[in-house]
Amino acid sequence: QVQLVESGGGLVQPGGSLTLSCAARGFILSDYLITWVRQAPGKGQDWLSNISPNGVYKNYGDSVKGRFTISRDNVKNTVSLQMHDLKPEDTAVYYCEGRGIRGQGTEVTVSS
Numbered sequence: 001q002v003q004l005v006e007s008g009g010g011l012v013q014p015g016g017s018l019t020l021s022c023a024a025r026g027f028i029l030s031d032y033l034i035t036w037v038r039q040a041p042g043k044g045q046d047w048l049s050n051i052s053p054n055g056v057y058k059n060y061g062d063s064v065k066g067r068f069t070i071s072r073d074n075v076k077n078t079v080s081l082q083m084h085d086l087k088p089e090d091t092a093v094y095y096c097e098g099r100g101i102r103g104q105g106t107e108v109t110v111s112s
Contacts, residue, residue, distance in 0.1 A: 002026035004096050009106030012086055020081040020106055022096030030054075030074035032099045036081050038092035038108075046092070051079060064090075086110045 008020040022034060035050040049060045049070040058070050069082040079096060086108075093105040 002099065002101060004098060004101055004103035006094060006096055006103040006106040009094060009108045011109045011111065013112050014087060014110055016086050016110070017082070017084045018086065018108060020083065020094055020096075020108075022079040022081075022098075022103060024077050024098075027099060029072070029077045029079065029098065034072065034079045034096055034098040036070065036079075036094060036096055038090075038094045039105075040089075040092040043092075048094075049081065083108075 003025045005023045005025060006020060008018060010018060012018050030053055033050055033052055036048040038046045038048060046063060047061050048064050049068060051058050051070045051072055055072045060068060067083065067085045072079040088110050090110050091108060093107050095102050095105045
């Protein structure tokens, strides 16, 4: 069974940092472009970032540019999203997508 599994979410204070991880099960992650998106309660999906299969090309949405960094470790078969200077408006469920599939999500709450 092929799947993506996100982890690393949690509760963090404003201005804090978290690193999310996306792991592939049943397929080689390095063959695919991987995207991070998020969905906050009552809001539409927010596209955050993507990374090319070889890790060279990275793109960021305006809402996270300069604060979030995407990277991949093709040996560990994972993609990470480092998040800094978190704001309450970053509160959402974060998903990784690739190969036409989406993980179950990991919840991030930014609150004091």
